[in-house]
Amino acid sequence: xxxxxxxxxxxxxxxxxxRLSCVVSGFSFSSNGMNWVRQxxxxxxxxxxxxxxxxxxxxxxxxxxxxxxxxxxxxxxxLFLHMSDLRAEDSGIYYCATSPFDLVVVPAPIDYWGxxxxxxxxx
Amino acid sequence: xxxxxxxxxxxxxxxxxxxxxTCRASQDIRSDLxxxxxxxxxAPRRLIFSAFNLHxxxxxxxxxxxxxxxxxLTISSLQTEDFATYFxxxxxxxxxxxxxxxxxxxx
Numbered sequence: 001x002x003x004x005x006x007x008x009x010x011x012x013x014x015x016x017x018x019r020l021s022c023v024v025s026g027f028s029f030s031s032n033g034m035n036w037v038r039q040x041x042x043x044x045x046x047x048x049x050x051x052x053x054x055x056x057x058x059x060x061x062x063x064x065x066x067x068x069x070x071x072x073x074x075x076x077x078x079l080f081l082h083m084s085d086l087r088a089e090d091s092g093i094y095y096c097a098t099s100p101f102d103l104v105v106v107p108a109p110i111d112y113w114g115x116x117x118x119x120x121x122x123x
Numbered sequence: 124x125x126x127x128x129x130x131x132x133x134x135x136x137x138x139x140x141x142x143x144x145t146c147r148a149s150q151d152i153r154s155d156l157x158x159x160x161x162x163x164x165x166a167p168r169r170l171i172f173s174a175f176n177l178h179x180x181x182x183x184x185x186x187x188x189x190x191x192x193x194x195x196l197t198i199s200s201l202q203t204e205d206f207a208t209y210f211x212x213x214x215x216x217x218x219x220x221x222x223x224x225x226x227x228x229x230x
Binding site: 106115 | 155167178217218220221
């Protein structure tokens with residue numbers, strides 16, 4: 001059974017940083033692309049970022065490019081999202097999600113999702 | 124960005140009903156579309172991949188169809204456990220984009 005467990009969410013002030021983590025089990029983590037998706041009150045479901053198996057290819061939504069950094073540790077089956085210069089509109093539930101194969105230039109499908117972690121940005 | 128227009132935004136149905144939800148892409152996405160189910164307190168669950176392929180373990184009452192810009196998710200005979208929110212996702216081009224979601228409610 002594929003399981004994804006996100007952690008690291010919380011309440012922060014505008015301009016502050018936060019690092020989300022996701023540990024994956026029951027899945028060939030090191031061979032597949034990974035993704036972050038968020039659900040925000042303003043935009044509904046929004047894709048945030050994707051990373052290839054080797055970390056060579058990374059992609060970001062325009063709304064987070066330059067502020068968020070996706071990374072992974074294949075030895076620990078872990079995915080990360082470092083978020084800096086956080087804004088109120090970044091508030092929402094952040095989901096870690098797997099892809100069934102690696103991604104290169106074009107996106108890979110998204111299959112399994114975690115329960116999500118809440119990020120709140122407020123002064 | 125590819126816009127995904129999903130309809131209806133909500134519907135009311137009874138157990139046993141046939142339910143149809145549609146997603147329209149603003150440009151050709153071939154068959155690069157998935158359908159998902161989401162319930163409160165649970166992780167979103169993929170139902171259909173590549174427009175019409177059933178994900179492992181998903182009941183056969185769920186089916187998908189379409190190619191290019193117009194796609195449909197059909198539940199042939201609605202069950203109690205199917206009352207949930209459904210959304211589509213296109214992965215043809217970055218950024219990956221989503222339909223707005225359809226809430227299937229008890230009539």
